[in-house]
Amino acid sequence: MKSLFIHDAIIVTQNPLREVLRGNILVRGGKIEYIGKEHMDADYTMEANGKIALPGLINTHCHVAMTHLRGKLDDISLEQFLERTFRLDSGRSDSGIYNSSLLGMYEMLDSGITSFVDLYYSEDVIARAVRQSGIRGFLSWVTLDEDKTTQKGSPLKNADKFISDFAHDDLVTPSVGVQGVYVAGDETYLGAKDLAEKKDTLIHGHLAETREEVYNFLNQHNGERPTEHLDRIGFLNPRFLAAHGVWNTLHEIRLMGRNGVKLSWNPVSNAKLGIGGMAPIPEYLGNGVNVSIGSDSCGSNNSQDIFQGMKFGSVWVKSDRWNPAITNAQSILDMATINAASSLNRADLGSIEAGKMADIILLDTRTPRLMLTDEVTAVSNIVYSADASSVSDVIVNGKLLKENGQLLEYRSSDFQDSEFV
């Protein structure tokens, strides 16, 4: 299938004017070629019949290889959670990592995620699952100090090798990750930065997630806080996409804004782990930090679902600030699409515009859940009413991966007796 014509959709473009248009989309060679009222011939035509067409959602933080941990780490203390996760993460087999990752990618596609950012080791194995599933994967090989890792060899060298081996691919974008200040010292942070600059990649890592990690650091560093420290050693830079940021002070948020650091907000995971309230999102936004949304792992969320992230995130901020007007659906949808793309430095993703990559999802407005949606209510209804059950069709890189509610390549029987450890 070289070209694909989507007929009669409510197109939520997410273009600079944030236009919502009723019309058609032509996709050719993995890119969006045309948006408008014209009828065009194509190898395949999809009758949208008033469905919403939306840029595919972008999940900016997860650990997809941990999908098999769903339902196994719930309702326990944070200490128990971290201890068990660490134990379960080490010593896994390649096939376990591959199967768990592929399952998580199908879950993401099923719920309308077309790109995701991953932080883990063995990203070469995860990259194979990306190619199998057809999703777009931004894969960050995690680094940490050599005396604290269970990786074979040097994490920085492993990351370097991964980035070298996987350069230039439509679906796989390799990068370097850093686990967090609790296991990575200055040398690791600065090594990761050097590597990212040398290879022109993203840096992805945890930052200020839990109270304990921040106060332990502070006690060991004469009262210097983690993000202040990373600023002082010259690590903060625009390549850095930081996950969580719950425990950053206003001063640290300003340092992030000034240095172009991006935030991946993980509202469901942060709440479920009870790590101490909400990341100060209004302050991040007010200080020029690009905010996007992540799912985090299946141990702490337990769904690879950005619709939940948008809705829960938005209503949580409203509640936290006693102000229902403090967030609006458009700005939340921006986080999950165009702003997320921008935080990945990908100007060709995150909106439906001619010349952009064809990552498009359709939401069925004939379901009871979205019935009566029109051009005026589309954005509100995407954020506050739609969910994974609304996603009828998914296109990534011009390829149709879900059609009329069916994931085309997914077979549950492939997973039934597989290894996941």
Place this chain on the structure above:
Amino acid sequence: MKSLFIHDAIIVTQNPLREVLRGNILVRGGKIEYIGKEHMDADYTMEANGKIALPGLINTHCHVAMTHLRGKLDDISLEQFLERTFRLDSGRSDSGIYNSSLLGMYEMLDSGITSFVDLYYSEDVIARAVRQSGIRGFLSWVTLDEDKTTQKGSPLKNADKFISDFAHDDLVTPSVGVQGVYVAGDETYLGAKDLAEKKDTLIHGHLAETREEVYNFLNQHNGERPTEHLDRIGFLNPRFLAAHGVWNTLHEIRLMGRNGVKLSWNPVSNAKLGIGGMAPIPEYLGNGVNVSIGSDSCGSNNSQDIFQGMKFGSVWVKSDRWNPAITNAQSILDMATINAASSLNRADLGSIEAGKMADIILLDTRTPRLMLTDEVTAVSNIVYSADASSVSDVIVNGKLLKENGQLLEYRSSDFQDSEFV
């Protein structure tokens, strides 16, 4: 179809032992006749093939006739929300109320809700939609002071007539409602209580939802708080199912527990309206108050979805108290099933046990979202991973209303050009 056999399910019984069993269910004449390993003949056999069988979810607070307001009242101040809602609620046509209600009921069925509690006027019209949709409706005709209502005639007399007209029906259970202390004085509250006792019904109403309503009351009543006042006048009683309860003090919570008052917690709506934090759920539970979950209206939620209520509710409590172990999946599932049934005084609902009404939903464990679910992880995965997209089959009163993902009686074309105002 007189009998229905469900073969090979993971049955989350919600029985007193909270057993999760792999086996079969026989339904006959609207009731559950058998649960176990035996294979039985029936008019119709469903191959569950490892799907989860769960008691249908119970939504204990909504205004289903407001479904058409979805996407029209978002991201505005609470004052604007209340003013617009009041304006949009008055002067509606019967066909508008009917169509909006029917659409909302299909949405509930689609997402696994088999019973709901409604608070509105014109419940006779809503009752017709209940019969059309096949859902179980606990319909509370709202009362308020005569000088504050837009209802024709006396609200209490209207409620009385509704209860008299609709007594004894498998699907419709009528009751009396009270809007809230801001529009209902002692006479209305005590009149509603008398009516409920005379007719042996539930009383359903709003209580302590917003800061403004509580402090206005307090200022007008020499510092007496609403729930204290309702206790003093003798209104609090076990028939009363109160919605929200966000602004109750510990003293008022104790009064509720002592008087057998039930709470319908509406986490998504409460957060979205930014009314001032979370209802103190651990304190309600600690003082013997039966807590269940409501969706509230499509203006303030905007989904009739108890899966969202369970997940968001549970993680919100964890975050609020900085303690991920403070809630657990089993107790949250209890709120949405067996405890909700108990708050409706319906010992024949809320669990899968022989002799109970056959309100059963199946969740497809072959989807990526629930893949790998087994008897051990079933309850966790229902609360933290399942969503409306997981609900493949819905049975209410022994009748199959959704099968393999398709709502059997719903036609979107029936709603496309209908009146909703």
